[in-house]
């Protein structure tokens with residue numbers, strides 16, 4: 001018998017036969033009910049201990065309830081979803097939204113290596129370049145189209161969702177409406193679909209989720225968050241909404257606050273830290289760079305390989321290791337002048353000049369200077385590999401060792 005996804009409900013009744021608290025858990029196909037009975041019995045026992053006060057003559061009832069299509073949009077106020085996936089042992093089926101940006105293609109590469117090419121679907125609203133299109137499954141997906149997104153998740157039996165779609169800091173300040181739509185309304189669609197289908201959901205946050213009244217050096221996981229950009233406000237909203245859906249509906253929400261990410265083979269999407277990518281291309285190409293931030297503007301930064309590995313590691317971390325659902329991750333902090341000095345070690349005649357972008361400068365001045373990521377290191381073993389010297393060597397080698405040699409002579 002192949003049943004569709006069913007909710008197995010464990011409901012507790014007190015001695016007046018009044019229902020105390022529905023305790024739901026997503027099950028699996030009923031055809032596997034027999035093999036999973038020991039788990040069900042353990043969960044029922046846990047439910048009794050969790051919900052029943054000692055000496056109470058309450059009883060529990062376990063019933064299989066077929067879902068039609070329960071979404072938090074329609075869920076009754078007293079429901080609580082605690083999805084327990086019994087298919088953990090199988091490979092996840094991953095959907096990456098906003099996958100054609102600076103980070104998505106690289107993430108797809110490492111996830112496909114880990115889980116198999118056809119288990120990772122890249123999506124975006126833009127046309128993929130041919131090498132991306134031919135490297136694995138790609139699908140058009142606009143996160144503002146709730147119905148289409150839901151169909152993609154159902155038709156492809158998605159179990160993990162990595163939500164990369166966003167409008168970044170500087171672009172967002174130039175188009176607040178668009179940033180609000182994509183970063184907030186789009187996120188709501190993602191949360192509802194993830195909760196409805198019991199997905200494991202990763203949503204990245206950012207150093208931009210902090211503001212001028214946050215401690216800046218270092219910035220801990222938990223502190224005042226009053227960002228002054230629509231990007232930062234929308235990311236704090238994502239953190240809070242993701243954690244609410246986790247506690248209210250049992251959504252397996254995981255979130256990392258990324259520093260400025262630096263990559264050689266992909267372009268940034270219009271943020272405040274973009275200078276730290278452009279400098280390498282300009283240094284390699286013509287030995288000079290015009291920087292749009294002040295020389296002493298220090299920001300937390302990270303090489304893309306560390307970022308994507310952290311994302312996979314936190315997604316694979318056993319739930320019991322996650323004392324929190326939103327973590328800072330850190331690798332290094334540097335200013336433009338410190339970065340230029342490191343580049344000069346490899347390209348001695350490299351010259352940096354400054355032409356300040358006052359919008360980006362104001363944003364950078366409100367952001368953390370240093371990130372405290374002690375919780376990520378303690379809870380799930382986070383450790384970065386790339387510090388500033390390794391970053392510069394890797395970036396310059398990747399972008400063009402030949403042009404580096406030409407400048408050095």
Ligand SMILES: NC(=O)C1=CN([C@@H]2O[C@H](COP(=O)(O)OP(=O)(O)OC[C@H]3O[C@@H](n4cnc5c(N)ncnc54)[C@H](O)[C@@H]3O)[C@@H](O)[C@H]2O)C=CC1
Pocket residue numbers: 097098099100101102103104123124125126141142143144163164165166167168182186204205206207257258259260261262267268269270271273
């Ligand atoms: N790159 C970085 O330095 C950092 C990135 N992050 C976060 O990581 C995620 C990925 O970042 P990047 O790849 O750098 O972003 P990006 O700006 O390079 O790419 C974002 C992608 O979202 C897509 N998108 C826009 N509107 C969409 C819609 N309605 N539906 C579907 N897709 C849509 C765009 O086409 C684009 O390909 C974002 O959420 C960002 O906030 C956080 C901190 C640092």
Ligand SMILES: CC(=O)[C@H](N)C(=O)O
Pocket residue numbers: 168169170206207208231258259260261270271272273274
């Ligand atoms: C740090 C980020 O979130 C992004 N690179 C931006 O500068 O907007």
